[in-house]
Amino acid sequence: MQILNYTGYFFISVGAVFLFLGGLGILRMPDLYTRLQAGTKASTLGAMSTILGVGLLQPEWLLKIIIIIVFIAIANPLSSHALARGSHKARQLPYLKDEKIGDAYESETENSEKNKEEDK
Amino acid sequence: METGVSKFNKFFYTWLMLFVVWLGFTTSFVPSEIITGVFLSFTIAVFSYKSFTQAGLKSLSPQRLVLMVKYFFVFVRALVKANLDVAKIVINPKLPINPGIVEFESKLTSSFARMILANSITLTPGTLTVDIIDNKFFIHWLYVTGTDQETVYKEIAKQFEDILVKIYN
Numbered sequence: 282m283q284i285l286n287y288t289g290y291f292f293i294s295v296g297a298v299f300l301f302l303g304g305l306g307i308l309r310m311p312d313l314y315t316r317l318q319a320g321t322k323a324s325t326l327g328a329m330s331t332i333l334g335v336g337l338l339q340p341e342w343l344l345k346i347i348i349i350i351v352f353i354a355i356a357n358p359l360s361s362h363a364l365a366r367g368s369h370k371a372r373q374l375p376y377l378k379d380e381k382i383g384d385a386y387e388s389e390t391e392n393s394e395k396n397k398e399e400d401k
Numbered sequence: 402m403e404t405g406v407s408k409f410n411k412f413f414y415t416w417l418m419l420f421v422v423w424l425g426f427t428t429s430f431v432p433s434e435i436i437t438g439v440f441l442s443f444t445i446a447v448f449s450y451k452s453f454t455q456a457g458l459k460s461l462s463p464q465r466l467v468l469m470v471k472y473f474f475v476f477v478r479a480l481v482k483a484n485l486d487v488a489k490i491v492i493n494p495k496l497p498i499n500p501g502i503v504e505f506e507s508k509l510t511s512s513f514a515r516m517i518l519a520n521s522i523t524l525t526p527g528t529l530t531v532d533i534i535d536n537k538f539f540i541h542w543l544y545v546t547g548t549d550q551e552t553v554y555k556e557i558a559k560q561f562e563d564i565l566v567k568i569y570n
Contacts, residue, residue, distance in 0.1 A: 299484055306491040314541045315500055318529050319487055325524055326484045344425040358523035358530070365531045365541060375541060377501055 285337050292334030300327035312376035313368055321361040328353055406459070408450075414458045415450040416442055465568055472564045479525040479560065486526045490543070501545045505553040507536045507562065514569035521561045528557050 306319025329350050336346035419442035427434050446453075454460070490497060509515050519530040519538065527543030540557060547553065 299488070302484075302488045302491055306487060309491060309496060310498075311496075312500075314529065314531075315498060315543060318527065318541070318543050319491060321529065322480075322483050322487050322524060326480055341428065344428050348422060348425045354524070355520065358520040361523060362519065362530050362532075365529055369531055375500060375502060 282340075285340065289334045289337035292330045292337060294334075296327045296329070296331030296334060298327075299323045299330065303327060313373055314365060314375045317361050317365055321357060325353060325357045328357075410458050411454050412446055412450040414460065415446040415453040418453075419445055468564055468568050472561070472568070475560055475564065476521055476524075479521070483524060483526040487543075490527075497544070499544050500542065502531060502539055502541050503545060503553045504537055504539050505550045505558060507538055507558065508566055509536070509562065509569060511569045514565045518558065518561055518565055522557060525557075 300323065303319055303323025306323060307316050310316045310319055332346050332349060332353075336343045420438055423438035423442055424435075427438065459465070507515065507518060509518060515533060515536075519533060522528050522538070522540060523530050529541040531539045531541050533539070538558070540553070542553075542557075546556060
């Protein structure tokens with residue numbers, strides 16, 4: 282099973298590269314949201330690929346590993362969504378290079394808060 | 402929401418899914434382990450079937466399974482592309498980003514389908530779901546190319562929603 286071994290090593294190395302790039306992204310990005318972007322995507326694919334590589338090296342673990350990959354694919358974006366939403370509620374506003382693009386969520390939440398106050 | 406699904410249908414679907422996960426984790430066909438699995442998944446299903454599923458056994462129809470496999474491939478392609486995009490931005494010394502938060506409206510009615518769409522968006526090129534209010538999605542976008550809803554919808558959600566609408570609506 283040489284081929285399976287080499288594909289396994291290949292997936293593990295790809296995963297390691299993406300995890301590294303994710304770390305670099307967290308270091309270089311200007312604010313919380315862009316850092317979350319780099320962190321979530323790279324770490325999800327990095328972790329998936331590394332685990333899949335391990336699964337190919339140990340074929341008897343493959344089924345477990347597929348289930349773990351599905352759990353990662355569900356849990357990882359959920360947690361980053363929770364972080365982004367929480368920090369926006371805590372008034373951590375995103376960095377904007379171009380003011381015209383703006384922040385649609387900001388105006389939406391402001392409107393709904395005003396509506397609530399009017400309702401009272 | 403799909404309300405016309407019987408309790409038994411939902412319960413049986415939950416039981417089956419939990420048992421499949423059990424088989425995946427144990428990966429053995431020793432009788433004692435299988436009996437334990439059947440019993441355990443039965444017990445958990447008794448408590449959780451109400452919140453576990455809305456559609457019940459209908460989720461396993463061949464039509465849906467084919468669409469799900471198709472969705473899986475679209476998703477993996479987008480995931481790899483997302484990572485290469487972010488990698489390019491991170492390596493580039495100028496750091497070419499133009500971030501902002503944009504919104505679009507989704508046609509999906511089931512909350513489970515919305516969850517899948519939100520997760521897929523988070524894992525694809527330069528986008529991160531910040532919040533969902535009713536059927537409005539708020540997306541943090543790393544490189545904004547247009548803020549009006551149609552452009553946003555086409556660029557971000559169309560490829561996933563086309564399939565999800567067929568599965569869940």
